[in-house]
Amino acid sequence: MNYDVIAVGGGPAGIGAAYAAAGCGAKVLLLERSGRLGGTAVQSVVGPLMGGVESRIVTEILARLGGCCVDFRRMDIELFDLLAERGVEILLHAPVSGVRLEGNRVTGVEAECREGRRIFSARCVIDCTGDGDVAFRAGVPFEIGRAGDGLMQPVSIMYLIGGIDPLRRMKCTCEQDARITMVNGRTWEEIVLEAQSGGRLPDTVSVIRLYHAVREDENIVNATQVNYIDGTSSADLTRAEIEGRRQAFRILDFLRETVPGYENAFISQMPAAIGVRETRRFEGVARLEKGDCIAGRRFADAVVRRACFSIDIHNPAGGGQAAGHEENAVGTAERAQPYDIPYGVLVPRRLDGLLFAGRCVSASHEALASCRVMCIAMALGAGAGAAGAYAARCGCELRNVPVTEIRHVLFD
Structure with a gap:
């Protein structure tokens, strides 16, 4: 089956991507491996939804959910209705198992559905899986863990x-x-x-x-x-x-x-699955750095504006914040100023037809500790969804999408 945009992963990034793309008139499919939408909020009881951000899409979705303190028991029903009203096709119990490639272009994905393997094609595939399952299978280079020992942030049962x-x-x-x-x-x-x-x-x-x-x-x-x-x-x-x-x-x-x-x-x-803070971070056209967050940097091609959350690194080798790690003192998280996130962190450096959004974007270990939270992930998804819809409509490459042409979708 053919679509303009396929968003893979039904968490905050995937919700933002599907909602934004459909709002731009794209034919959208949202694939989710589990039986519920909402990602870690629903599956892992992670709340409240954190991270300040300037985003029309996030504001609209949070208004539908009743704010940042959500009811995990009914959040997915609200999301089903929200996306259905925009015409998004949703397929649950459909974990992606493969990627369709033509040269250096992603043209679709394979999903292991209950009835067997199915193939879905699209002008744009957006990887919102958190772990970057699509980008990984497509061979996009990635980093994992912090510099030096490669340790990732701990996982938690909330x-x-x-x-x-x-x-x-x-x-x-x-x-x-x-x-x-x-x-x-x-x-x-x-x-x-x-x-x-x-x-x-x-x-x-x-x-x-x-x-x-x-x-x-x-x-x-x-x-x-x-x-x-x-x-x-x-x-x-x-x-x-x-x-x-x-x-x-x-x-x-x-x-x-x-x-x-x-x-x-x-x-x-109890959650259905443990909450994971960090895994693969993929190579993009641009890379978000810790210094961008600390300085509150602005970008001309921003798809997220005024993202605001601390450099929240949970200690990979002990309790609390990152004890013994130079980025943090024990029990504290280093403060960030409201910063922008450029479109290039969503775009693979060497592959067409694919974007990534959420916690698998191109960012350093420290920068990801800020932009990984759910409201910012949702805004990243919205940026990817709007870009994917524009590329499908205008026939341009994803890396060449003029951000000025999608800002009216993302910002008031």
Whole structure:
């Protein structure tokens, strides 16, 4: 079957890509390997949706979802309806297993559907898989991990806990909250670190963040951490899934024993899959660097404007932020100024017919730690979707799309 644009991956980047491309009049197919849309937000209970950004598309989608604090149980239904209204064709349970190439051009993908292998062709394929499964199979060069030892950020099981007393519960969403004084005169940070050193918590759990959920008696827990995991390895992910879930129950026991209002807490929702922060970063025409984020750099060909999130590197070899890594001090994330992201980070250097969006774009390890979060990933997808639709309509190469011609789609 033939399409103008195929977006592979139904997470924030894929949603942004499909929504933007269809809004430009393109015939769009969205392929998703699982049975739900929403990516890590739905599959891995990752919330709230983080990252500030200037993006018409992101604003419209978040308005439909009710804001950044989403209901994981119904988010995918809202996304189905949103995309259906724009005429996007959606195919679930369709993991991509191959790429169709003609010379140096990607012309489509192969998907292992339940009924067998199917081939889908398009003028533009957008890789929104997170791990860059399409770009990898097409042979696009990539980097993985940080400089020196190649370690990637740890993976985490995030989960919902219910049964919390809404009048007595505490929250901990940032470093400032971690330093609040508890009833015994000690800070939350001190209590967690003592529990870690005393063996009540896993060695890698030195920070426990408790985010508000849509229900008053629930919190999202962001605390588990499994190191030395390659998110492109099934064996590594298997080990991480098991270890992360064990950690989740140890943390639950600690919360019930320690925090007022959590005495009757229980796990109300476990994720279907562990959350992965970082894997392949592909070679593009341009590359986003840490310095661009720190300085708040502007680009003439920006497809994302005023992206805002810290250089959030979780320690690849210990707990908390990147201890011993020169980019971060323990327990902190280096601040970034609102920055632009150029179109070139979406465009492979040597291959036509393909774009990438989300956390597999062309960026350094440090820059990715900022632009990987979901609202920015969605904006990157929107940029790719608008570019793909323009190329299909005008017959130009993706690398030659004039960004000035798609800005009205992306920005107010």
